[in-house]
Amino acid sequence: MPQLRYAQPRYLSLLLGSWLLVFFITRSVLLLSHLADADVGALDLLRLYAIGLVYDLSFLLYAALPLALYLLLCPNRLWRSLAHRAALYALTSISLFAMLFTAVAEWLFWDEFGVRFNFIAVDYLVYSEEVINNILESYPIYPLLALLAVLAIGVTVALMRPLASALNAEPQPKPKALLFFGSLALAACTVSLVIGQDFPLGMGGNVYQRELASNGPFQFFAAFRNNELDYQQFYTTLPEHAVGSLLRDEVREANARFIGSDPQDIRRLIDNPGQPKPLNVVLVTIESLSAKYLGSFGDTRGLTPNLDELRQRSLSFSNFYATGTRTDRGLEAITLSIPPTPGRSIVKRIGRESGYGSLGQQFNALGYDSVFIYGGRGYFDNMNAFFGGNGYRIVDQSSVAESDMAFKNAWGMSDEDIYQQTLKVADADHAQGKPFFLQLMTTSNHRPYTYPEGRIDIPSGDGREGAVKYTDYAIGQFLQQAQEKPWFNQTVFVFVADHTAGSAGHEDLPVANYHIPLFIYAPALFEPREFSEVASQIDLAPTLLGLLNVDYSSTFFGRNVLREDRAPGRALIGNYQHLGLFDGTDLAILSPRRGMRRHDDALGRSHESSSSISDSLLRRDIAYYQGASHAFQKRLIAWHPTSLPDEGLSKR
Incomplete structure (x- = not known):
């Protein structure tokens, strides 16, 4: 792509590529841990990862817009300063930490509920005191956070050469920067009209396959937005x-x-x-x-x-x-x-x-x-x-x-x-x-x-x-x-x-898993x-x-x-x-x-x-x-x- 010869798109592509890699690894680890439940054949596996890529890119389009706007409108003088370059290195480490933290959080959430982030995760964010205390009492959270921080810094150091190459590249001219940002924004708007919580359109099939194909952060924000569903609008009705x-x-x-x-x-x-x-x-x-x-x-x-x-x-x-x-x-x-x-x-x-x-x-x-x-x-x-x-x-x-x-x-x-x-x-x-x-x-x-x-x-x-x-x-x-x-x-x-x-x-509503006692x-x-x-x-x-x-x-x-x-x-x-x-x-x-x-x-x-x-x-x-x-x-x-x-x- 011609755009990638410029500094800002190259830096942004490194961050987004890292997120894609983490999403791929997360999906693969979850799949391997539930391989028997997912019951995937070769075509199912191809479909799972293809739909997963669509979900991952959809989320990243949304997530990239604020940073892309800043990077593309950043004045050249500020872009070339040592302080700004140090801030971008720090941002890389912070982003990597956020990626790893999200991956671990997805694993723990999946281990508890068997699904990607959903309404429960939204509720956990709202009622943070009980949830944070529960996490602190359930897991060695501080050593885990320290380990994730060390890993994030280590990966940043490993990426120093491509990062330096991206930051030393020619800054993107402002007209091209605005065109690039407009393309991202248009793509995000298109995705919002096509991709939903229940993408693809087929509603049947193995639930594990659909959850694995999905993307946790995407589903989190979708659940936050769609906390009520209008029955008349979304479901079959009778007179x-x-x-x-x-x-x-x-x-x-x-x-x-x-x-x-x-x-x-x-x-x-x-x-x-x-x-x-x-x-x-x-x-x-x-x-x-x-x-x-x-x-x-x-x-x-x-x-x-x-x-x-x-x-x-x-x-x-x-x-x-x-x-x-x-x-x-x-x-x-x-x-x-x-x-x-x-x-x-x-x-x-x-x-x-x-x-x-x-x-x-x-x-x-x-x-x-x-x-x-x-x-x-x-x-x-x-x-x-x-x-x-x-x-x-x-x-x-x-x-x-x-x-x-x-x-x-x-x-x-x-x-x-x-x-x-x-x-x-x-x-x-x-x-x-x-x-x-x-x-x-x-x-x-x-x-x-x-x-x-x-x-x-x-x-x-x-x-x-x-x-x-x-x-x-x-x-x-x-x-x-x-x-x-x-x-x-x-x-x-x-x-x-x-x-x-x-x-x-395996199913959306496994009846046996709703069976409770009443005395x-x-x-x-x-x-x-x-x-x-x-x-x-x-x-x-x-x-x-x-x-x-x-x-x-x-x-x-x-x-x-x-x-x-x-x-x-x-x-x-x-x-x-x-x-x-x-x-x-x-x-x-x-x-x-x-x-x-x-x-x-x-x-x-x-x-x-x-x-x-x-x-x-x-x-x-x-x-x-x-x-x-x-x-x-x-x-x-x-x-x-x-x-x-x-x-x-x-x-x-």
Whole structure:
């Protein structure tokens, strides 16, 4: 290229070439570490690296524009000065350090989540205090940073000859510099119109291949920009009346009366038979507890003796599924009973996260004290704003005295400590004669996997196995202490995971990786039994209110799965782009750019095929997610405590 005989383009090309090499090495290392999962043939390998090059160049076009503008407009006198030349050498070292740091960060992120940077990485940047402390407690970060700095300086020294040659070349004339920059800017604009998060257009195939072909920094900034996806714009739709009809069929129960005027409004009056039971409720949401870790679900390591025993004494759900892959998704589904709409969860849609018909609001209307108890600081993931704006009062780490916390790490106090706070709140409410609804969110089963020493036979910080076993230990201790309380026999304990420990797999939505436990325990009130039909986190709230025989005005997309007149089981699962409906056998998936697929025998051979809007499973899938997105946008899920008239309800 004629342009490369000039100093500035030559210097810029050295930096960008170094980035390309690092991206190539990162992609290759990730591929080699997951070669069996990627299942690549020769053509797949060629396609993977070709698409990868497109992604890499797309990111570098964006990233190069500010530096290119400076280099090309830099006055010749400044360009030739020794100080400026030293600054460019330093910039080279800094850039190399950033490249190596990005590569290591990608490796660690992939090791944790099995994907390139995405919404999670964006959240980690926003909630930096917890994340930085977690990293410091999990990895030897300072020696690692020092090593990366030494490597960056060493590579800069190795590049001294080509760098000096570039810097000694003739500076580019300003008209040609402006033309060169204009070409870069035009290319960047073109790329922004063509290349997206889901490039190339095909939505099927092996997920590992697509993630490996992608580029981490590109996906990071794309996720930051696209934190909400408009359902109507990106997904397949049905007419409003069809969505409303399908949704009402999905949530319909005997004696329920729909009262919404919008065709897609599912607000209805629920009449649960029997006399109301004014029982206390303690709902424990457990961090990252996959069903596969429990011995009663097949694990042979003996990590969960207390939970395995609890399952035998509870109303247990053997085919229960999380809606998403993050804590905020689990809390959204349990609290609001709504499918995982595309983009960010409602919990984190700042400014639009409150005022909804939550489970806490339902209990408040019954005279309960609704409390959200969190082991960490509730500003993380916007939890305090969400729960505080939806009927709960907050107890989190910041409201607990240091003397009341025996142990804490980057994410908050240990599970033992959060259970002690729960007992205190329950005791105080009971002393005042007030029923309580306490919704907990634990933190111990999370990297860095640290907990108080001497509790179990696995050292603190030794990995996920120890965190799971400690989580189980703390639950056993909590129930043992609760049994001594005067309110125990009038309390329903619910234990459920927020999501699984990992959702990555060959497919966009690997159903087995959304399988979580749900146990409802009240030995003085309910006989132990197992419910084996497929159910979803969005079913927890209406099922719980059904167990208490509560009549209420519902905006829930879930249903009481224990009613005899229930519809067949199904589970809603998704990530921030792909939206699935699993009926116990097959899985329908909606994707951006109006993609429609299904996986037949989703827990077995999982044969993927394209589908159409005539597919009844796809139509149900569309109805749930189009209806949920519409309900959120139009605030059809808002809390209206006065919308529960006396007529039509047998017990009020």
